[in-house]
Structure formats: structure tokens, C-alpha cells
Amino acid sequence: MPSASFRQPDFTASRIQAEIDLASPGKRGGHLGLLWSDNANPLGVYQFPAACIVGSPGPTVLLLAGVHGDEYEGPVALDRLYKSLDPEQIRGRLIILPMLNAPACRAGTRCSPLDGGNLNRAFPGDPDERPTQAIAHLVSACLLPVADAVIDLHSGGRASWFVPCALAARGRDGALDPANLAMATAFGADVVWVLGAANDNRSVNGAATAAGVPCIAAELGGGGHVGIAPLQAAETGLRRTLTHLGVLGDSHDPLAAPPRLVELAHAGHRVTAPEPGLYQPARQAGDSVAAGDLLGWIVRPDCPDDKPTEIRARIPGLILAETRHAWAVPGSFLAFIASDLA
Ligand SMILES: [Zn+2]
Known part of the structure; x- marks a missing residue:
């Protein structure tokens, strides 16, 4: 395997520090740590699970789930993906944050129990603000600059249930539209939800678009539990999209039909x-x-x-x-x- 050279994310501007090597070849899990001293955890660190698989030279893909803490298919799918892959199977690097809003995930709530914030309305974030803003800033300022593509897994949470689908954003200048739609189509769900240029730009999608990084999200069931079919859609979709990006060398059957493209x-x-x-x-x-x-x-x-x-x-x-x-x-x-x- 040729020696890979990947850029370590620069965390100096963040109040969240990486206690994991995200650049050296190999596969490892660890965590990020947010210093946030409150009544529940005075002088402590709020930990966020993180993992990476670094293979041969290739693209870096940022894999996110748990932006909302009551959406469970994504965290399980990323955990299963991490456990299923070895560095030798990877062309490029996977940076995996399966519970990005870890305090909300641990509480099973959509928004943060630390500050009430909705992480997908907090981008680009602020390192000196409250935890939700600091997490958004970590993604915007530290992780997106080293990413070539982003996949962000959601579901309907406890409140709702979504037809499993991939979401492709359309930017104001349209530069990323073809790449986003190609990724969303590759995900392989029957439905692609196309986000308009007026989509809320305080989301992961919005931050990636602003950074010029192709990105898809996915909505995968919900209802406050892990659905079998949405989880399968997540796992298949991840592998299909990573194959499309050249990270995995899987062979997949071609899609039986193009996806149904819808918008709100x-x-x-x-x-x-x-x-x-x-x-x-x-x-x-x-x-x-x-x-x-x-x-x-x-x-x-x-x-x-x-x-x-x-x-x-x-x-x-x-x-x-x-x-x-x-x-x-x-x-x-x-x-x-x-x-x-x-
Ligand atoms: Zn969500």
C-alpha cells in the first residue's frame, strides 16, 4: 500500500479538542472533548465519539450522524460501517462522527440538553459561544477544510417518520449541484429530496455548500427507534455512495430505475x-x-x-x-x- 499523506485537522481555533489521531494510516476510535463546565459536569469534558479509517491516498469523506440526538439509524449505521472496514479496503480517509451532538444523543433529545440548541440551525457556529455553536464551528472550521465530501445521516426522530431518501442541496451559484445530485442518486434510495437554494443555510448542508464541499444528507425513517428497513437503506446507501466517490471498490447492481426527485x-x-x-x-x-x-x-x-x-x-x-x-x-x-x- 502506498504511504498516504493526509492533513490533520487544525483544532487550534476550536474549544473542542481532538484526542484522536485523524491522519496517520490505520484505523482507530477515540473521542473529541468539549470543555464546558456546568452543574452536571463541573470542570469536566463532554466527550464526542470519533473514529477514522485512513487508507491509501484518496479523498477524505466526513461521515456524520447524531446531529439530532433522537435519530438513531445513522449512529448505528456508522458504527456498523466502521466495524466492517479495514484500512486496506479504503482509498482515502473516512472521518466518522457517529454522535456529533453527543450530549443530545445520550439524552435522546433532538436539541442539546446543555443549551437547548438545534445543531442543524447553528452553522457556521462560534467557538466562544455555547456548546451547540461550538460543535457547529468544529465542523465548519476544522473538519470541512480537510473534507472532499460529506454524508450527514438523519431521520424523523421521535416526532416523525421519513420515507428513506437522500437529500441533495442546490446552491445559489449551482457549482456543486451536479456533484450533490450524483452522490444522492448513488445513495440508491427510491427518493431524492432536492433542497432549494432557499434551504436553511444554518445546516450541515449549508455549511458544506459555503465551503465548496459536496454533501448529501439522508432521512432514514425515525419514530424514536431503529427501523430495520431504514437501517438497511442507510448501510447500503453509505457503501454505494462511498463506491461512487472512489473510496470503496464494491460492485453494486445498477439502480433499477432513477430516483423520484421531489422538493418541498x-x-x-x-x-x-x-x-x-x-x-x-x-x-x-x-x-x-x-x-x-x-x-x-x-x-x-x-x-x-x-x-x-x-x-x-x-x-x-x-x-x-x-x-x-x-x-x-x-x-x-x-x-x-x-x-x-x-
Ligand atoms: Zn435530523
Whole structure:
């Protein structure tokens, strides 16, 4: 194997320090450490698991999961990927952070228990701010500069369930669009969710786009547990995408059909509850609907004489995600209806 030469990320600007060698050839696990002194951990270090596999010269791929702490398929898929690979099988380097928002992952919460922050709304971050901002800064300032591509695994968390899909961002100048779409297609899911240029740029996707690094995310089930089919989609998708990037030499069957390209771009894509009650769905994630189709009802078993309220689709498309919280209040998320890309 030719000797590889990979750049060690520069952590000097971060308050999170690496207690792991991310550049030398080989395979190793370790952790990053955030100095954050609070009532629960005075003068201590909050640890974030990290791992790397450094093989022969090639691209560096940053693999992230646990940006939200109640999304479990990604952390399991990255753990299984790490355990399944040896450096001799890798052309390039994998830097793996399976629980990027580790305090949230350990608490099983979407946002950080340390500061309440949503990590995917915290980019580019700030090393001198609270933990969520410091983690975002670590990715933006230390890891993206050494990355040639990023894969960021999500799911619907405890609150919702997503049709397994890969997400490709479209940037304002379009420079990364072909690379992002090619990665998302290579992931091999039936659906690719294309993010518009107006997508929230405080996300991992947004930070990667700003840094000029191709990036996909994935939504993989959810509901507060590890789903068997979404986990398989994650594992297959990771290997297919790493093969596409030239990191793995797997051979995969070609896709039976190109993915369905969808976007959340039209008013009416977010279906919310108009009133309090229990949401009883009539259709489920993965179904295609026409405008006006019945999606479900808000029912009030606590008010036996109340009539159920119909919830209907305002636009045609694919039910991309559905709530896993049955009790709704006005404004509660019920479903996303994604439109087919024109
Ligand atoms: Zn997420």
C-alpha cells in the first residue's frame, strides 16, 4: 500500500479538542472533548465519539450522524460501517462522527440538553459561544477544510417518520449541484429530496455548500427507534455512495430505475393541525396523493359528540414524512407533501 499523506485537522481555533489521531494510516476510535463546565459536569469534558479509517491516498469523506440526538439509524449505521472496514479496503480517509451532538444523543433529545440548541440551525457556529455553536464551528472550521465530501445521516426522530431518501442541496451559484445530485442518486434510495437554494443555510448542508464541499444528507425513517428497513437503506446507501466517490471498490447492481426527485417548494407542503385532537391518518408516508385527497382526521375521543375534522392535501405529491405524535395542537406538524420536480 502506498504511504498516504493526509492533513490533520487544525483544532487550534476550536474549544473542542481532538484526542484522536485523524491522519496517520490505520484505523482507530477515540473521542473529541468539549470543555464546558456546568452543574452536571463541573470542570469536566463532554466527550464526542470519533473514529477514522485512513487508507491509501484518496479523498477524505466526513461521515456524520447524531446531529439530532433522537435519530438513531445513522449512529448505528456508522458504527456498523466502521466495524466492517479495514484500512486496506479504503482509498482515502473516512472521518466518522457517529454522535456529533453527543450530549443530545445520550439524552435522546433532538436539541442539546446543555443549551437547548438545534445543531442543524447553528452553522457556521462560534467557538466562544455555547456548546451547540461550538460543535457547529468544529465542523465548519476544522473538519470541512480537510473534507472532499460529506454524508450527514438523519431521520424523523421521535416526532416523525421519513420515507428513506437522500437529500441533495442546490446552491445559489449551482457549482456543486451536479456533484450533490450524483452522490444522492448513488445513495440508491427510491427518493431524492432536492433542497432549494432557499434551504436553511444554518445546516450541515449549508455549511458544506459555503465551503465548496459536496454533501448529501439522508432521512432514514425515525419514530424514536431503529427501523430495520431504514437501517438497511442507510448501510447500503453509505457503501454505494462511498463506491461512487472512489473510496470503496464494491460492485453494486445498477439502480433499477432513477430516483423520484421531489422538493418541498410549494405552499401547502407542510400539513399542520387546525385544532387540538388526535390525528387519525388515512394515508401514510410513501403514498402519492392528489390535491384534495383525504389525508386523515382530527378526532376528539374526549368529546364524543364532536365530529371529526377532515385533513385534506392542498397540493399533489408524495407524502414524504408523517407525524409520530398522535396528539396535536393547532399548528402541530402532521405531514410533508413533496412535489415532483418539474
Ligand atoms: Zn435530523
